[in-house]
Amino acid sequence: MTGKRTTFAAVAVSVVTFVLFGGIARAAAPTATTGPATAIGATTATVTGTVVPGGQATSWYVEYGTSTTYGSQTAKANAGSGSAAVNVTSNLASLKPGSTYHYRVVATNSAGTVHGSDAVFTTLTPPGATTGAATGIGTASATLNGTVDPNSRSTTFYFEYGTSTSYGTKTSVRSAGSGSTPQNETVAISNLQVGRTYHFRIVATSDAGTTTGSDATFTTSSAPVAVTADASPVAVTTATLRGQVTPNGLSTTWWFEYGTSTAYGSKTASQSAGSGTTARSVSSGITRLTAGKSYHFRLVAQNSSGRVFGLDRLFTTVGAPTATTGAAQSVGPDSAQLVGSLDTLGRSTTWWFDYGTTTRYGKSTTHRSAGSRAGAQTVTGPVTGLAANTAYHYRLVARSDGGTRYGADVTFTTTGVSLVLAARQVVFGGRIRLTGSVPTHTAGEQVVVFSKPFGSGSFRSVATVLSGADGVWTYLARPRVATAYQASWRNGLSTAVSVGVHPRVGLTRYRNGRFFVTVAGNHAFARRVVQLQRRVGTRWVTIRRVRLGLRSRVEFRATLPKGRSTVRAAFSVNQAGPGYLGGTSRSLKVTR
Numbered sequence: 127m128t129g130k131r132t133t134f135a136a137v138a139v140s141v142v143t144f145v146l147f148g149g150i151a152r153a154a155a156p157t158a159t160t161g162p163a164t165a166i167g168a169t170t171a172t173v174t175g176t177v178v179p180g181g182q183a184t185s186w187y188v189e190y191g192t193s194t195t196y197g198s199q200t201a202k203a204n205a206g207s208g209s210a211a212v213n214v215t216s217n218l219a220s221l222k223p224g225s226t227y228h229y230r231v232v233a234t235n236s237a238g239t240v241h242g243s244d245a246v247f248t249t250l251t252p253p254g255a256t257t258g259a260a261t262g263i264g265t266a267s268a269t270l271n272g273t274v275d276p277n278s279r280s281t282t283f284y285f286e287y288g289t290s291t292s293y294g295t296k297t298s299v300r301s302a303g304s305g306s307t308p309q310n311e312t313v314a315i316s317n318l319q320v321g322r323t324y325h326f327r328i329v330a331t332s333d334a335g336t337t338t339g340s341d342a343t344f345t346t347s348s349a350p351v352a353v354t355a356d357a358s359p360v361a362v363t364t365a366t367l368r369g370q371v372t373p374n375g376l377s378t379t380w381w382f383e384y385g386t387s388t389a390y391g392s393k394t395a396s397q398s399a400g401s402g403t404t405a406r407s408v409s410s411g412i413t414r415l416t417a418g419k420s421y422h423f424r425l426v427a428q429n430s431s432g433r434v435f436g437l438d439r440l441f442t443t444v445g446a447p448t449a450t451t452g453a454a455q456s457v458g459p460d461s462a463q464l465v466g467s468l469d470t471l472g473r474s475t476t477w478w479f480d481y482g483t484t485t486r487y488g489k490s491t492t493h494r495s496a497g498s499r500a501g502a503q504t505v506t507g508p509v510t511g512l513a514a515n516t517a518y519h520y521r522l523v524a525r526s527d528g529g530t531r532y533g534a535d536v537t538f539t540t541t542g543v544s545l546v547l548a549a550r551q552v553v554f555g556g557r558i559r560l561t562g563s564v565p566t567h568t569a570g571e572q573v574v575v576f577s578k579p580f581g582s583g584s585f586r587s588v589a590t591v592l593s594g595a596d597g598v599w600t601y602l603a604r605p606r607v608a609t610a611y612q613a614s615w616r617n618g619l620s621t622a623v624s625v626g627v628h629p630r631v632g633l634t635r636y637r638n639g640r641f642f643v644t645v646a647g648n649h650a651f652a653r654r655v656v657q658l659q660r661r662v663g664t665r666w667v668t669i670r671r672v673r674l675g676l677r678s679r680v681e682f683r684a685t686l687p688k689g690r691s692t693v694r695a696a697f698s699v700n701q702a703g704p705g706y707l708g709g710t711s712r713s714l715k716v717t718r
Contacts, residue, residue: 156180156205158233160242168223168250168335175231175242177205177212182235188216190229194244205233223334224251224277250334251277254308257327257339265347265374267316272328272339274302274309279332285313287326291341302330320374320403321348321431350378350399350427354436362417362444362473362528368409369425369436371399376429382410384423388438399427417528418445446529447475447496449522452504454538459514459565459616462540464491464507466522466533472500473526479507481520485535496524514565514618515542541565543573543599543615547623551707552605554630554647560601564615567597573615575601578622580608580705606648607705626707631656633695633711639686639718643672643695644679647706651678654701658684661692661713668696691716 161174177186184205191197200216214231221227227249231242254275262269270285281302286293297313311328318324324346328339351372357365367382378399385391394410408425415421421443425436452465464479475496480487491507505522512518518540522533544562552558564571571593576585593599603611605625613620630646641658645651651674658670670684686693692713699708 154180155238155240156184156186156233156235157211158186158231158240158242159211160229160231160245163229163245163247166247166249167333168252169219169221171218171221171227171247171249172215173218173229173231173245173247174213174215177214177231177233178209179205179207179212179233180235180237181207181209182237183207184233184235186214186231186233188218188229189232189241190218190227192222192225192227194228196228196230199232221249223249225249250279252335252337253277253279253281253283253302253330253332255283255328255330255337255339256308257342258310259342260324260326260344262314263344263347265320265349265351265372266318267314268318268324268344268346269312269314270297270326270328271310271312274311274328274330275307276302276304276309276330276332277334278304278306279334280304281330281332283311283328283330285315285326285328287315287324289319289322289324291325293325293327296329318346320346322346347431348374348376348429349432349434350374350376350380350429351405352380352425352427352434352436353405354423354425354439356439357423357441360441360443363415364411364413365415365421365441365443366409366411367394367423367425368407370405370407371425371427372403372405373399373401373427373429374431375401375403376431377401378427378429380408380425380427382412382423382425384412384421386419386421388422390422390424393426401429415443417443419443444471444473444528446531447471447473447477447524447526448502449477449524449531449533451520451522451533451536453536454520455506457538457540459541459618460512461508461510462512462518462538464509464520464522465504466506467502467504468496468522468524468531469502470496470498470500470524470526471528472498473528474498475524475526477505477522477524479509479520479522481509481518483516483518485519487519487521490523512540514540514616515620516540516618540618542618543613543620545611545613545620545623547611547625550624551626551628553628553709554606554706555604557602557604558625560603560611560613562599562613562620564593564597564599569594569597571597571599571615573599573613575603576612576614576619577603577605578610578612579605585610585612608707627705628707628709629697629702631695631697631709631711633693633714635693635714635716638683640681640683641693641695642679642681643674643711645674645697645709646678647702650676651697651701651703652676654678654697654703656680656701657696657698658682659694659696660686661694666694666696669693686716686718688718691718 157178159176165172185202189196258271288294353370355368383390448469456463479491482488548559575589578585632644634642659666695711
């Protein structure tokens with residue numbers, strides 16, 4: 127064992143000398159060397175050293191204390207009269223825990239007294255142990271609490287307890303660690319006697335010693351025990367509340383509190399549970415409940431020792447059946463299969479689907495019986511006579527004597543003609559292919575194509591085409607400005623798609639170093655700015671800006687650097703204006 131701080135000293139303060147008097151050697155004073163302290167405990171320590179007697183009878187002892195004035199010393203011991211070093215050891219006791227001590231070895235003979243150098247050690251600090259208050263006190267159990275401060279030593283603890291200060295029982299030994307701060311310790315005990323007073327204390331042990339906390343007491347309860355059980359059976363407006371009461375030897379009454387919150391508000395009539403010592407099952411029926419409502423309840427028991435409350439429990443009266451709207455299946459251009467699931471909750475139930483083009487629905491499927499078997503069951507309802515390419519809302523509805531339940535609103539869209547674009551942008555004057563198919567996948571079906579150019583208020587018919595093999599149809603459109611298209615089949619419309627239009631930009635270079643730019647669109651672009659750009663690395667850099675003339679064209683001169691250049695004309699979206707994207711000409715290779 128070692129202390130928190132030990133200083134070793136091994137310095138001799140005197141040497142043996144011999145002085146000749148008439149040819150006879152005479153011994154001088156002894157030598158004393160202070161050694162290290164060992165086996166340091168909380169109140170004890172062993173100190174060591176060496177003594178050289180110097181050739182004549184020598185005694186030694188140890189001085190020690192909490193300062194260099196020492197103040198205490200051990201009993202003198204004989205070191206003999208030899209001339210060789212003698213190891214000396216002394217056991218110190220009755221020390222103060224956690225204190226620093228100074229010590230030194232002292233040797234004396236007829237030639238004088240010598241002192242070893244000062245050395246120090248620190249006694250260990252035993253663990254701290256404080257008994258806390260018992261909690262969770264029941265009729266036969268409790269939780270014992272306390273704190274343990276290991277004071278940086280590996281420490282264990284346990285609780286002693288019993289019906290007197292002789293205790294007689296203790297908990298298992300547990301580790302409190304080796305920290306330097308107090309730790310909360312908790313142990314639950316059981317198999318106690320009802321209504322008895324118990325003494326207890328915490329005990330902590332480390333290599334620095336054992337510390338016992340002060341005595342504390344608690345008294346087990348003799349109040350009744352009330353255990354709230356599940357309500358069963360539960361119906362639409364009635365339920366049976368259940369639980370168990372243990373009177374613990376005293377005449378006991380019980381009742382149930384219940385209500386729609388933990389404030390309860392209602393209770394059953396009080397009844398006797400007798401005065402036994404074993405648990406007794408109790409129950410009480412309640413009526414006039416609301417269907418589909420959740421209720422809190424708890425069992426209450428009372429005797430001369432006190433009133434106790436069982437834990438809060440919850441039940442829900444049988445209400446409307448559950449209804450879950452599922453995803454529609456087999457959706458076609460004019461029909462669909464509506465799907466859902468329900469649970470009757472044990473009550474005779476009917477069900478149907480509401481459907482329509484809005485959340486007002488307006489139509490319903492045939493009402494059908496789901497029986498009264500509890501448990502989830504899947505239901506389906508076919509609907510016909512729907513419009514193609516149309517979004518429909520629908521929900522499952524289930525009804526019993528517990529009420530009506532509406533499933534969530536779900537939508538589906540009937541199939542219809544499709545419309546797909548080969549590309550979403552085109553240069554003015556160019557064509558773009560519209561294509562799609564009809565859900566019947568047959569040839570000869572009539573498809574009407576509608577368009578709405580930018581600035582138009584509504585779609586207008588531009589073509590009527592027939593489907594080919596597998597129901598595929600095609601139309602070649604030539605939009606002159608940004609245009610939206612839709613296809614119609616059997617009074618159902620496809621999703622609208624839009625085509626962006628770039629102005630057509632032309633660039634020509636003349637031999638004299640002049641350039642000629644034209645911009646074509648659905649209208650003139652007079653006075654709009656066009657840019658001449660040159661490629662520099664991966665970027666296009668504007669080298670000249672000019673305004674278009676009345677015929678959307680302009681001729682101008684631009685100076686290029688010597689060598690080979692790549693140029694183009696660019697017309698930005700801001701210059702092109704509403705209904706157009708920006709446009710660029712083809713690139714030209716120019717050598718100067």
